[in-house]
Amino acid sequence: MRLLTYTRNDAPIRLGAQVDDCVIDLAALAAHTGVELPGDLLSFIQADAPAREAARRLLLSDPATWPDEAVHQLDEVSLRAPLRPGKIIGVGLNYVEHVEESSRSLDTDKELPPRPVLFSKPATAVTGPGQPILHNGDLTAQLDWECELAVVIGRTARRVSEEDAYAYVFGYSIVNDISARDQRRSGQWFFSKGQDSYAPFGPAVVTADEVPDPMSLDLSLRVNGVTKQKSNTRHMLFPIARLIADISSGVTLEPGDVIATGSPSGVGAGMVPPEFLTPGDTVEATVEGIGTLTNPVTDAR
Template sequence: MRLVTYRLTAASEGRLGIVHGGLVIDVEKLGATTGTRFPATMLDLIDQGPDALAALDRALKETDGKRAPGIAVPVENARMLAPIPRPRKNIFGIGLNYVEHVAESARTLDTSKDLPTKPVVFSKPTTSIIADGEPIQHNAAMTQQLDWEVELAVIIGKRATRIRVEDAMSHVFGYSVINDVSARDNRRAGQWIFSKGQDSYCPFGPAIVTADEIPDPHNLTLWLKKNGEEKQRSNTKHLLFNIPTLIADISSGISLEPGDIIATGTPAGVGAGRDPQEWMWPGDVIECGVDGIGVLRNPVVKIGE
């Protein structure tokens, strides 16, 4: 199932929808036609667990082709918000999680050339999230080294505290796409949150694809283009620490809760690792894609003086 948060006008509230057959089907309105009370938001749906998803799938099949007016709109008429516009907690970022990215970072940034022995975990505030189509902010007074990082995002479906690796995948609700935007010249004594956590530094979306639709999340091609020119291409099979390992590691000390997001790391090809180095500037358009999930497009715009 491909789930979105959308709205029809700039003034309207975000609504939970399913993308199906070129349409966005409103989940609450779908429930009203079948006598089922469905949740109004993505977080509410995740909270209700697998039974809610199963009921939603049944309602979708029962009403396919015979929906009442007003339940669905063409995809092109809907404005997509971030799938979870305001998560409950910061996004968990994973650094240095592809071998070739470890090597390029060691050449150009102050990171070790040795492979991490445990996941490198950092944080992006919820205020950094923007949707597909929304602008990445470039403030020249803050950074001259604004960089890109395409990543597979994992959305947690049920609480995970000290979870074993072999049980971890049962805690996954679904997957999405994140651009882990990074101001390389804003790192502070090895701390990354200011570099990676500024407003607009977490493009996220355009949808969450439920876990049942992705049979093997460790064999997904991911890529990034700047102004149509490909800069990154790899596959999640090259993750240094796979998804179960990340869930087990984080949950060993920090409980993961429904709706929490893990950005699993980026492959080689970031601007800092190129020769010569490349950065994002106002006027650029960045496209991030993960096969089977979707494409996230964001322009870069100037802010400040």
């Protein structure tokens, strides 16, 4: 399933499933058939397999029986961030070429990290498709981009083995790991990466059953239509299963948590000369099978 969080005519946000060019309100469709389903994605994830199975059965039913209030054209709705995660765990230096790029331009270690490099972003950093990335010139002159595959956790994960890791994945999305490169503080990344709007997220969450090999997905990023990043998830230094095992060895992952799995090379700080985002720019992050997450850059002041 391709799951969206959307609003229509400024109504409260709803959970929908995209079917071709339509968005199907799952809770409304369920109510029409006497079934109950959550109206938001986080609750849907927390409801686990019974909710997913019920939704799939509903979507396989005859569309002619679907009520009008449950079916909307995609171009008639406004997409929002899929959910507000309890935790966003970022992974730094997870593509070999980005390790070299960062050592040259950001003074990080030139050696490959022996374990995943982890940091966090607060939920307040999340913004949705089409929503602005805020450029505050009082705080940064080095606003940068990073296209990343996002892993959405579906079950409570504590001390999970690599062999069992994928059983805890609900689905996949996109995070653009926005960074103020000049706001790293004594090697700490929280303020550099955690400011408001620094976690564009979406446009959808695709359930794990529809992504047969998440370690073989093309990803790319464009600024004003010009390609800056282009790679494939197969080039991750630490694959998804290793990340889940490593994180859950000491931090409990909960349903709806998001792991941003790292950026390939091609970030603005690594360009010669360096390039950074400014108000008026448009950033498009694309991951194969998930879609394109587009955000404008606007002046925050």
